[in-house]
Amino acid sequence: MAEKLLEIKNLKQHFNVGKANEVRAVDDISFDIYKGETLGLVGESGCGKSTTGRSIIRLYDATSGDVFFEGENVHGKKSKKDLKKFNRKMQMIFQDPYASLNPRMKVMDIVAEGIDIHGLAKNPAERKKMVFDLLETVGLNKEHANRYPHEFSGGQRQRLGIARALAVDPDFIIADEPISALDVSIQAQVVNLLKELQEEKGLTYLFIAHDLSMVKYISDRIGVMYFGKLVELAPAEDLYKNPMHPYTQSLLSAIPLPDPDYERNRVRKSYDPAVHSYAEGEDVQMREITPGHFVHCSVREFESLKATASRV
Numbered sequence: 071m072a073e074k075l076l077e078i079k080n081l082k083q084h085f086n087v088g089k090a091n092e093v094r095a096v097d098d099i100s101f102d103i104y105k106g107e108t109l110g111l112v113g114e115s116g117c118g119k120s121t122t123g124r125s126i127i128r129l130y131d132a133t134s135g136d137v138f139f140e141g142e143n144v145h146g147k148k149s150k151k152d153l154k155k156f157n158r159k160m161q162m163i164f165q166d167p168y169a170s171l172n173p174r175m176k177v178m179d180i181v182a183e184g185i186d187i188h189g190l191a192k193n194p195a196e197r198k199k200m201v202f203d204l205l206e207t208v209g210l211n212k213e214h215a216n217r218y219p220h221e222f223s224g225g226q227r228q229r230l231g232i233a234r235a236l237a238v239d240p241d242f243i244i245a246d247e248p249i250s251a252l253d254v255s256i257q258a259q260v261v262n263l264l265k266e267l268q269e270e271k272g273l274t275y276l277f278i279a280h281d282l283s284m285v286k287y288i289s290d291r292i293g294v295m296y297f298g299k300l301v302e303l304a305p306a307e308d309l310y311k312n313p314m315h316p317y318t319q320s321l322l323s324a325i326p327l328p329d330p331d332y333e334r335n336r337v338r339k340s341y342d343p344a345v346h347s348y349a350e351g352e353d354v355q356m357r358e359i360t361p362g363h364f365v366h367c368s369v370r371e372f373e374s375l376k377a378t379a380s381r382v
Contacts, residue, residue, distance in 0.1 A: 072104035075242060075274050076126070081135035083118070083125045095121040097298035098135070100356065103242075108268065108275040110289030110306065112282055112321070118298040119278045120165070123244040126276070127162050128153075139242070158188055161235040165247040167227035171219040177230060178215040181205065184238040204233040208263060225256035232263065236271075244276045249284065257281075261288050282325055286310055291362075294318045297343075300356065304363040314365045314375055317341045 083096035095118045103109045111119045124130050126137050128144055137144040139160060148156070161184075164170035171180055181201045182191075191197035202212040208229040219227055228248060235243055245264065249257040261284060267273060279285050285292060285306075292309045294302040294317065302315040313319045320341035326333060348354050348368055356364045357372045360379050367375060 072106065074102050075105040075140065076103040076276075077136075077138040078102070078122075078126065079136045079138070081122070081125060081137065082133045083121050083130055084133045094298045096125060099295075099298075099300040101293055101300060101303055103274060103276060105241075105274055106268075106272055107290040108277050108288055110285035110292040111276060111278045111295060112280060112285050112292060113295035114280060114321075116297075117295040119295050120246050122295070123162070123246050123276060123278050127160055127244055128156075129162075154188070158184075158238045159240055160242045160244070161238065161240040162244045162246060163228070163231050163235050163248045166251055167224055167231055168219075168251070170231055171227060173219050175218075176215070177201075177205070177217055177219070180219070180230060181215075181233045181237055184234065188238055190238065200237070204237055207236065207267070208233045209259075223256075224252050225259060228252060228256075228260055229263070232260075232267070236267070239271075240273070242274045242276075244278070246278045247280070248277075249281070250279065257284060264288065282321060294321065299366060301366040302364065303356065308360075308363055312363075312379070314359060314363070314379075315367070316346055 079100050081096055081099050082094070085093045085095060087093050097118070099122065101109070111122065113119050121130065125132050126144070132145050139156065142156075144156065178198070178201055181204055182197055185191050185197055185200055191200055198215075201215055205212060205214055210226065210229055210233070214222075214226075219230070222230065228251075231248070248264075249260050252260060264275065264277075265288060268275065275288075277285065277288055289306045292304065292306050293300050294309075294315065296317045302309065302313065302318045309318065310322065313322050316339070320339045323337065323339040326336075352368050354366065354368050356366050358364050359372070359375045365371075365375060
């Protein structure tokens, strides 16, 4: 069995909005990520998937719950030295390649920022070589090092974001909707680059997105979020062939295919949370229906899903 790299236990991230309102952006979710895999996290805008990523990497201090990375609690009390060590192992690629790069810095200094912070280069010549190598790794060239971010296309800027994340040689990367701001033709290039880097460097990814077809292509397992809750978690192929939660079924029914006959007969499934509700005090949690396939459900739903799965 693969080695567990990250363990999220009962993670909650709540925000106070005004005096009386509380937004439960992430509401008691638990899952594991194994070394060398890509876990896709999907859901509609506002479901809490990006907040989950930011809480894991400690851009937000969790309201409650635990995040264990290599067995160590990320949200525990840490010294600056411990945080620095942790930040080198875990990096993030941000959604907006336009806003995530400092427009006043040249590419050389943007990519080398992590190298400088962690003292990875012995001298300026080695620093320059490391940046040149990183640019080539992501499909750019050394001549780009003296340019500013505004001189690049969206796809190139996202490649710079990837190079910056790779600069400290991390073990785990959170890719927070890294392709959503890019043209469709460029999205595939960036995803293919991430897959190649994973194979070369043995990286582990949390890939956050709302494009289900692209998530299937890159992910080993997929988690589906709805209003702060993780409602289904399964191997990618299994999730697509046999979605069990009604919200997942609704999401998958909305994916168009380049098949006119299929599209003419495609039936969209709607999801109404009011219909799919529970009695107060009912025991609702993630339960394993088939090996590796978990669904957020009650005891009565669990028995029904188990029975249905046994007939498939």
